[in-house]
Amino acid sequence: MKLTEKKRENIIEAAIAEFREQGFLGANTTRIAKRAGVSSRTLYNHFESKEDLFHAITDIMIARNSAMAPVDYDPDRALDDQLIEALERYVAVITDEEAIGLNRMVISEFLRDLDRSRAFFAEAAAHDYPVTKLIADAMEAGAxxxxxxxxxxxxxxxxxxxxxxxxxxxxxxxxxxxxxxxxCVAMFLSYYKTTE
Incomplete structure (x- = not known):
């Protein structure tokens, strides 16, 4: 990892800690720079504002969820088993300790700032989760x-x-x-599964 990439990563980690402790309004870029071990100038070379830092963190959350591999429907396997497998992967990602911490920090800000919340959820909606592809494929196959x-x-x-x-x-x-x-899967299938 290049030094500039490492500094950027350190700034983001410091910002996450600062936002968790102080909230978005109370967070201070000077303290974030100090936590990251960089100058304020270096921080501003990477991020123009506190808002840009917050946006970078929400991008990380979306990228983590989007990194889950899509699950293809297999007509030779029981659909309930496939859904359970995909959901277990999804749950493992969203309940990871770091993910829970990021969600707590970000959601608390969304409660305060409705516009920021709308922007995040609009962006998040554009990304498919693995289970969405599985369901779409199963619908296409008639299952x-x-x-x-x-x-x-x-x-x-x-x-x-x-x-x-x-x-x-x-x-x-x-x-x-x-x-x-x-x-949960049985309830879902009771509504969506086609009769054979």
Whole structure:
């Protein structure tokens, strides 16, 4: 890693820590530079403003979710098993300790700034999650009834997040989730699966 890339990474890590502790309004670029071990001038060479730093952090969150490999539908495997596998991958990414920390920091700012929240969710909506492709492929193959794949994926992900993400995010603790993923998928399939 080049020195300039390392400095940029250090600045982002320092900004995340500063935003977590102080909130966006209370965060200070001078303190961020000091935490990162760089001059204020170096910070501003990489990021023009505190807003640019915050945007870089939200881009990291979107990139992490987008980096999940898409899941192709396999007509020779049970669809419920494929959905569970894709959802388990998704949950592993969104409940990673660093991801939870980033989400706490960013969402607290979104509660304060509706415009920033709208911009983030518009950008995030443009990226497909692995389960969306799987659902779209299953619809195309006739295993699921035709519908908007993104909408259907949103319904399933909302069910899953209720049990796997929100307790961790809000309470800082994992819940007993034995059998819950299977139940979420069964509910989804009861509505979308085509009759054979």
């Amino acid at each position: 699921l009834r035709k519908a908007d794949a993104g909408y259907a994926a949103g319904q399933l992900l909302a069910l899953v997040k209720n049990f796997f993400f929100w307790p961790d995010f809000l309470l800082g603790e994992k819940q007993n989730t034995d059998g819950i993923m299977k139940d």
